[in-house]
Amino acid sequence: MERVKTIITDALSNTFVEALKAKRIDIYIVGGAIRDAFYGKNLKDFDFIVRENDFEKVLDFFEKSNLKYFFLNAKNFLLLRTIQSNYTFDFMKITNSVDNNLMLRDYTINAVCYSLSEKKFFYRTISLKDLENRVLRAVSPNSISQDPVRVLRGIRLAAAFDLSIDEDTKEQIKSAFFFLKSTKRERRREELKKILDLDVQSVLKVLEIFFPGKDFLFILKRTDLSGQFNKLDKEINMDFTYRDAFIVALFSHVLLDYPVLDILGLNRKEVEIANKIAGEKVEDNFDSLFSLFIRYRNICVPLAAALFSLEEKEAIKASKFFAECSKVKIDGSKLREKFNVEGKELGALKRQILEKECKKLYEKF
Known part of the structure; x- marks a missing residue:
């Protein structure tokens, strides 16, 4: 565990935690960072536990140091979070002993604690054995x-x-x-x-x-295929991409007997897109592909739906078709002048011309 200690102390050496230690605040690092250091993973998050009186000292330090912070889960337990130096730091107040707190952890590999002031680890023997094994x-x-x-x-x-x-x-x-x-x-x-x-x-x-007994090979093949298409990395929102929605749709399909979309915590828009990807009936013909293309403002859902439904060769062909169709530009103002049409008539004419141009592109493939 000496190597783990070195990794953790080195990572914290240039952070505000050093200043907290200097104030003789008893800080215990627990869980994920110790586990990640043990397995040689890059450290991203630090979870600390502090006793009640020390928690107030931490909060006071944050206030006086003008460190930005916020509280999480205040109804169940008080947890203070700050993000500094590309790390996330969580401080949780405990009212029991460190040993008792470790017994409330989820898994034994996370039930390991290191005291920054005493410079020693706390754990049950089973935790170290499970980490090693x-x-x-x-x-x-x-x-x-x-x-x-x-x-x-x-x-x-x-x-x-x-x-x-x-x-x-x-x-x-x-x-x-x-x-x-x-x-x-x-x-x-x-x-x-x-x-x-x-x-x-x-x-x-x-x-x-x-x-x-579930067909997880279906998921593996489809996700491998999707790796060829960077367009799926477009974000639906700030941290969820069309690729994420595609993978969730695959899981929902394979685990059909389970309410996957209900339990994974997706928001309404994310569920809607995953359902569209899985629900579109895509066939390897022009009418099906053009109908799919025309219904969406970008090609991410059509592309994901094609990857979901078609075999590899046909899916690649469909992706090229969508990409080329998206480049076709119809000048509505020129059509308005030439044919003296507005509103629905103009829209129908634009679609007619787009369909004709896309049909030419499809025939190339």
Whole structure:
């Protein structure tokens, strides 16, 4: 664990945390950063626990240092967050002992704590063993049922770190799956986003444990194919792309017996686009492809729908067709002058000309 200690202290050395330590505030780093350092991953987030009186000192320090911060989850527990030096720092107030707090954690690989003031680790032996042996194990029999978002987190951790899953933990995850919807949508969505950032094959390997017999090869083939198309990286909103919606649509299709879109925490627009991608009936002919193209203002949904429905050769051809059609420009003002038409008549004429031009392009393919 000396290597882990060095990685963490080096990462924190040029941050405001050094100033907090100088004020003799007892700060304990817990969970993800220790796990990530152990496995050699880049550190992004730091979770700290501090006792009640020290929490007030941290808050006072932030105020006097003009550090921007905000509170999260104030109804359930007080958590203070600040983002500095490309890291996210969360401070949580605890009212019990450090050992008791570790028992409230989700998985044993996260139930490890390091005291910055004492310069020592706190953990149960099982936590270190599970880190070394790459085992995902719930801290207690109630760890996951107490917070069903831990279902998604467990899947993410197992995929990210190639963990085997303890048998009792498998049963806990299965039992809590349908209770996910009872948790805050934003928390589910945050875990989903982290899952979508992982290698798809690693995620599918974990999902096969919980959903045996499902056609995950369909997802793998389609996501591999989608990698050729950068247009899918266009954002639907600030952190969710058409590629994300495409992958979610694939999962929803394969796990048809499960309310995937209801439990993953997507907002209304994201669900709508995922449904459109999966719901469009795309065929390898001009009428089907042109009808799909004309219904959307950009080609992202038509492209994703074609990748979802068609075989590789036909999907690639469709993508080229959409790209070329999107370059066709119809000058409405010239048509208005030449044919003396307005409103619906002008719109119908523009569509007629666009269809004719796109038909020429289709015949080239």
